[in-house]
Amino acid sequence: MDRFVRTLMAAPALSAAQEQLLARQARDGDLEAREALITSGMRSVALRARMLGLQGEDLRDAVQSGAVGLIRAVDRFDPDRGVRLSTYAWRWIGAEMMRTPHRELPLDDIEPLADGPVAGSCGPLLAPLTAVEAQVVVLRFGLGSQGSSPMSRRAAADHLGLTISQVRTIEGKAMRQLRRGLAKVGDRAPHQ
Known part of the structure; x- marks a missing residue:
């Protein structure tokens, strides 16, 4: 780990x-209290980033992106x-x-997968997706090793440390991207 x-x-x-006291002081304009809240909150930022498997x-x-979200949260808390x-x-x-977009990772670097590597025939299909998109698709549709069963959005969200809404959004984006890719393959197929 970094x-x-x-x-x-x-x-x-x-x-x-301590948190309540600092939050009240920060709300009243104390910049040192605000800074202390941000500094202590960076632990949650690091944990969230690690949970994404990056x-x-x-x-x-x-x-760095999560720190921006933390600062916004501290200011509204x-x-x-x-x-x-x-x-x-x-x-x-x-x-x-x-x-914030992250560089795409090869499927071998995706962690944690539901029960192991993506089934061999699905790996190339998921290759255009980002690591997080591929994780969501693998978990939602049970594409892990034999015996993997599809997860509900709630279960996938809990597994990845995301909200159900985020899983729904990521899944929708990934499915649109996969449909576009399959449409291109269909356009290239010989017509009968």
């Missing part, structure tokens, strides 16, 4: 009381609603990470 990300994940978490430069890019900042920020962090 040393920078490892450092972020090792940072101590704030207690609920490595190297893509991992660092995702952390209401400590009086009874929710921890990490819970509130999770959606904001993920949304920014998904908005």
Whole structure:
């Protein structure tokens, strides 16, 4: 794992009381309190990036994008609603990470797959997809090794650390891309 990300994940978490106090101070304009919330929240950003299965430069890019989402969450966070900042920020962090395109990874680098590698005949079909898109398709349609069963959107979302809405969006985008690719193959096929 990247040393920078490892450092972020090792940072101590704030207690609920500390977090509430800092959030109230930040809401009142205290820039140091805001900075402390952002610094402590970077642990969630690193965790979310790792859950996407990214490595190297893509991992660092995702952390950078997630930091933007974290800052937005800190600026909108209401400590009086009874929710921890990490819970509130999770959606904001993920949304920014998904908005930023990452380099496509070969299918061998996708992790974690449902039950192992993608079935041999499906690998070339999924090759044009990004790693996250391929993960969603593999999980949703049970394309892993023998015995893999399709997952619901909720189960796939839980497995990948995404929201159900994000899984639905990613799945839709991947399916449109796959349909376009298959249409091109169909256009090239000899007509009878």
